[in-house]
Amino acid sequence: xxxxxxxxxxxxxxxxxxxxxxxxxxxxxxxxxxxxxxxxxxxxxxxxxxxxxxxxxxxxxxxxxxxxxxxxxxxxxxxxxxxxxxxxxxxxxxxxxxxxxxxxxxxxxxxxxxxxxxxxxxxxxxxxxxxxxxxxxxxxxxxxxxxxxxxxxxxxxxxxxxxxxxxxxxxxxxxxxxxxxxxxxxxxxxxxxxxxxxxxxx
Amino acid sequence: xxxxxxxxxxxxxxxxxxxxxxxxxxxxxxxxxxxxxxxxxxxxxxxxxxxxxxxxxxxxxxxxxxxxxxxxxxxxxxxxxxxxxxxxxxxxxxxxxxxxxxxxxxxxxxxxxxxxxxxxxxxxxxxxxxxxxxxxxxxxxxxxxxxxxxxxxxxxxxxxxxxxxxxxxxxxxxxxxxxxxxxxxxxxxxxxxxxxxxxxxxxxxxxxxxxxxxxxxxxxxxxxxxxxxxxxxxxxxxxxxxxxx
Amino acid sequence: xxxxxxxxxxxxxxxxxxxxxxxxxxxxxxxxxxxxxxxxxxxxxxxxxxxxxxxxxxxxxxxxxxxxxxxxxxxxxxxxxxxxxxxxxxxxxxxxxxxxxxxxxxxxxxxxxxxxxxxxxxxxxxxxxxxxxxxxxxxxxxxxxxxxxxxxxxxxxxxxxxxxxxxxxxxxxxxxxxxxxxxxxxxxxxxxxxxxxxxxxxxxxxxxxxxxxxxxxxxxxxxxx
Numbered sequence: 001x002x003x004x005x006x007x008x009x010x011x012x013x014x015x016x017x018x019x020x021x022x023x024x025x026x027x028x029x030x031x032x033x034x035x036x037x038x039x040x041x042x043x044x045x046x047x048x049x050x051x052x053x054x055x056x057x058x059x060x061x062x063x064x065x066x067x068x069x070x071x072x073x074x075x076x077x078x079x080x081x082x083x084x085x086x087x088x089x090x091x092x093x094x095x096x097x098x099x100x101x102x103x104x105x106x107x108x109x110x111x112x113x114x115x116x117x118x119x120x121x122x123x124x125x126x127x128x129x130x131x132x133x134x135x136x137x138x139x140x141x142x143x144x145x146x147x148x149x150x151x152x153x154x155x156x157x158x159x160x161x162x163x164x165x166x167x168x169x170x171x172x173x174x175x176x177x178x179x180x181x182x183x184x185x186x187x188x189x190x191x192x193x194x195x196x197x198x199x200x201x202x
Numbered sequence: 203x204x205x206x207x208x209x210x211x212x213x214x215x216x217x218x219x220x221x222x223x224x225x226x227x228x229x230x231x232x233x234x235x236x237x238x239x240x241x242x243x244x245x246x247x248x249x250x251x252x253x254x255x256x257x258x259x260x261x262x263x264x265x266x267x268x269x270x271x272x273x274x275x276x277x278x279x280x281x282x283x284x285x286x287x288x289x290x291x292x293x294x295x296x297x298x299x300x301x302x303x304x305x306x307x308x309x310x311x312x313x314x315x316x317x318x319x320x321x322x323x324x325x326x327x328x329x330x331x332x333x334x335x336x337x338x339x340x341x342x343x344x345x346x347x348x349x350x351x352x353x354x355x356x357x358x359x360x361x362x363x364x365x366x367x368x369x370x371x372x373x374x375x376x377x378x379x380x381x382x383x384x385x386x387x388x389x390x391x392x393x394x395x396x397x398x399x400x401x402x403x404x405x406x407x408x409x410x411x412x413x414x415x416x417x418x419x420x421x422x423x424x425x426x427x428x429x430x431x432x433x434x435x436x437x438x439x440x441x442x443x444x445x446x447x
Numbered sequence: 448x449x450x451x452x453x454x455x456x457x458x459x460x461x462x463x464x465x466x467x468x469x470x471x472x473x474x475x476x477x478x479x480x481x482x483x484x485x486x487x488x489x490x491x492x493x494x495x496x497x498x499x500x501x502x503x504x505x506x507x508x509x510x511x512x513x514x515x516x517x518x519x520x521x522x523x524x525x526x527x528x529x530x531x532x533x534x535x536x537x538x539x540x541x542x543x544x545x546x547x548x549x550x551x552x553x554x555x556x557x558x559x560x561x562x563x564x565x566x567x568x569x570x571x572x573x574x575x576x577x578x579x580x581x582x583x584x585x586x587x588x589x590x591x592x593x594x595x596x597x598x599x600x601x602x603x604x605x606x607x608x609x610x611x612x613x614x615x616x617x618x619x620x621x622x623x624x625x626x627x628x629x630x631x632x633x634x635x636x637x638x639x640x641x642x643x644x645x646x647x648x649x650x651x652x653x654x655x656x657x658x659x660x661x662x663x664x665x666x667x668x669x670x671x672x
Contacts, residue, residue: 012353013435048536050671074538082529088468098530100457103450103538339619346615350606359669360602364616367598367662371620374651378623385630 001025002047002151002182007056009042016042017201018055026150026180029173029193033186034201040186041081043201044155047184048078060151074103076151081159083140087129091115091139094128099146106146114145119165133160141165144172152176154185166191211290213429214438220422227422231415238408246401255319258312264410266309266330268417269337270372272302276344277369280362290425292358293432295365296348297425301417303341309334329383333376340368354432454539458547459554465524466555472520473555480513480560484567495572502571503581503632507625510560510585511592515614517556518596521548522667526604535671542660545667549590549597549660557589580635584628587648591624594659601666624651 001023008018016039024030032040045051047058049065049072058065065072085094092111099106115124118138128136137160144152158166166189173183173193210216242260249256276298283292313331314324325331344361351357433439440446466473487505488498525531534544561582568578599617603609631644 050532050535050668052672070538070540073536076536078533078536080529080532082527082532084529084533086465086528086530088465093464097457097461098533101454101534101537101544336619336622339615343616343619346612347602350603350608350612353672356669356672359672360666363598363662363666363669364602367620370658371623374623375619378626378647382626382630385633 001061002184003059003062004047005056005059007043007046007058008054009039009046009051010054011039011042020056020199020201022199024151024182024184026182027177029177029183029185029196031185031187031191031196031198032201033198038201040201041155044078044080044153044184044186047153048076049073075149076153077102077143077147077149078153078155079140079143079157080155083136085128085136085139088127090125090127091120091131091135091142092124094139095142095146098143102143102147102149104147110146114142115139117145117168118142119168134162134165137161138165141169141172144176150181152181152183152185154183156186156188158187158189158191211288213290213293213433214436216290217426217429217442220426224419224422224426227415227419231412231419234408234412234415238405238412241401241408242405246405247399252320255316258316260405260409262309262312262316263406264413265305265312266334267410268413269302269306269309269334272298272305272417273337273340273365273372274369276302277365280358280365284359284362284366289358289432290429292362293425293428294421295362296358297421297428298417299341299345299348300424301420303338303345305413305417306334306338306341310338327383329376329380332379332383336375336379337372340372344368451539451543454537454543455547455550458544459551462548462551463554466551473517473559476513476517476556477559477563479516480509481563481567483509483512485570488570498571499573499577499636502568502573503577503629505571506564506567506581507585507588507629510589511618511621511625512614513560514556514589514592514596515617516610517552518593518600518613518617519610521552521597521600522604523600523609531667532671535667541664541667545597545601545663546660549593549663552597553590553593557585557593560589561585574636577632577636580641581632583645584631584648587645587652588624588628591648591652591655592621594655594663595620595624597663598659598666601663601670604667604670624648627651 003023005021007020009016020043022030032043034040042051046053047065049069052066060068060072060075063072084098089097092108092115095111095115096106096108099111112124115121118141120135120138120142123131123135128139131139137157141157157169161169170192173191176183177193177195210219238260243257246257248254276295279291279298280295282288283290283295310331313328313334317326317328317331318324344365347364348357348361351360430439430445484505487501491497491501522531525534535541537544564582564585565578568581573581596613596617599613599620602616603613606612627644627648631641631648634641634644
């Protein structure tokens with residue numbers, strides 16, 4: 001369970017939001033809405049522990065995430081604006097290395113299966129620099145398949161994806177929620193998921 | 203009477219306090235400086251071996267002492283800002299840095315002026331002068347790192363980390379430079395501390411106090427500007443008499 | 448413990464693979480090192496006596512400069528494509544990961560300098576004993592440069608003019624290494640005991656190994672805010 005209470009965050013002199021509170025229970029999905037510059041990304045980065053909030057606290061299963069540090073990171077996965085893909089490595093290598101860094105060990109077959117599910121069949125061993133933007137996003141999203149983290153924090157996961165891929169992400173999200181996972185995300189594109197709650201930053 | 207120190211850790215309370223203290227420090231510093239210079243340049247007798255040249259130590263020694271002392275104070279403030287997340291300490295560190303660099307520069311300059319008649323060269327690779335030069339680099343590093351980061355919070359924290367690393371390194375650097383100096387049989391400045399006359403000592407300590415008070419006055423003036431700049435969006439700054447005008 | 452070691456090896460392997468696939472970056476630093484060293488005789492004249500005396504200092508300063516050049520790349524590529532962000536979310540101590548990155552950085556930018564030293568030493572008419580000692584001090588010293596430099600690289604991450612700033616921050620901190628490194632070679636040449644120099648460098652190496660990965664990790668967290 002992720003509990004955010006009375007959170008305030010600012011960039012430079014500018015106060016982005018304050019007094020923000022919400023609770024995310026297992027099986028819940030929360031969309032953060034707001035105009036450009038309203039602090040969506042800052043909120044997600046604060047939930048990851050990159051930014052220290054000015055006020056308020058973020059607790060994961062009752063413990064402050066700043067104190068938990070590595071224990072918290074083991075239970076969450078973050079997908080940012082940037083794909084976190086190395087151009088020089090193949091899709092397969094990228095996926096296996098990021099899974100390794102996240103503390104798991106991924107066999108080649110598991111990685112190949114995940115990439116194929118993401119619709120990258122035949123592209124697994126190509127260097128990432130020859131892939132299109134959408135394909136690179138798919139490689140990044142494949143990390144969701146090979147990770148058993150309970151909390152997903154997704155910043156604009158649908159950027160550069162085609163209709164087929166969006167449907168695939170919707171399916172992934174459904175599966176994760178069925179497993180009692182939790183999701184916080186932002187998007188500017190419509191996403192069809194049942195029981196979605198919305199938090200507006202204004 | 204117990205003073206509530208934490209009250210003055212908040213910029214809103216510290217700003218007027220600093221404003222009240224600055225004139226006292228400034229006036230005292232000017233008086234002591236005049237006394238010290240009079241004692242040093244008029245009253246104190248000429249040195250038996252160095253003649254009149256030695257008188258530059260009344261400026262050189264206080265400024266080199268302060269240059270090192272201010273670095274340590276700056277690092278301590280920066281560390282406090284980093285660890286306890288107190289904004290005012292980080293601002294103090296930023297305010298002290300230019301004054302520290304100035305004293306380092308004065309120490310180098312006067313060292314060179316003193317070196318010319320003594321050794322016949324403007325610059326000799328003496329251990330103390332070399333360490334002072336490296337100290338100047340450390341100050342410049344701190345100032346330029348702080349200046350090149352736009353977000354004040356990140357700038358404070360990054361510069362604080364650098365200052366801490368620097369202060370851990372200063373003893374190592376000083377030791378290594380001294381070692382290098384003895385290996386190469388370089389010249390070493392020796393101030394004849396024991397044979398120093400009472401008037402010379404008095405002049406020296408008066409100048410040291412004057413420089414110290416000057417540093418405080420300037421650092422407080424600078425920290426007031428920094429407070430105004432950083433807190434410009436707050437209510438209390440908008441209500442200040444000097445801002446309203 | 449086992450997972451920590453596994454993480455360390457994973458990071459080292461990853462960065463070595465990346466370096467191998469971007470060989471040009473690695474090579475330019477080495478060419479720079481060779482070039483700077485070769486320019487000195489052209490600048491000061493070819494008298495072998497003087498060159499022999501200057502050699503340790505010249506090679507050490509060139510090593511310092513070329514490591515400053517390569518340090519800019521230590522975190523910046525990962526910072527730009529977002530992988531550094533993911534590294535901060537690794538459920539293991541960040542300092543271990545940093546240590547892995549420093550180690551692989553040293554293997555591709557510090558170790559080759561050590562291996563190039565004999566050739567360059569001959570250009571300066573150095574004796575075999577002096578070349579051997581120079582290689583030894585560079586072997587002990589270049590890891591320190593990489594470690595201390597990593598702090599600067601982390602602090603200047605993503606800043607305008609980060610490269611020059613990095614040198615300004617890091618070079619003063621590297622002076623002790625320069626002094627002990629060149630001192631040891633000069634001691635060998637003049638027939639003096641070098642154990643003091645070497646043990647001091649060893650002590651610096653241990654100090655750096657203990658503290659710098661942690662400090663660099665803190666610097667990365669500050670820079671990623």
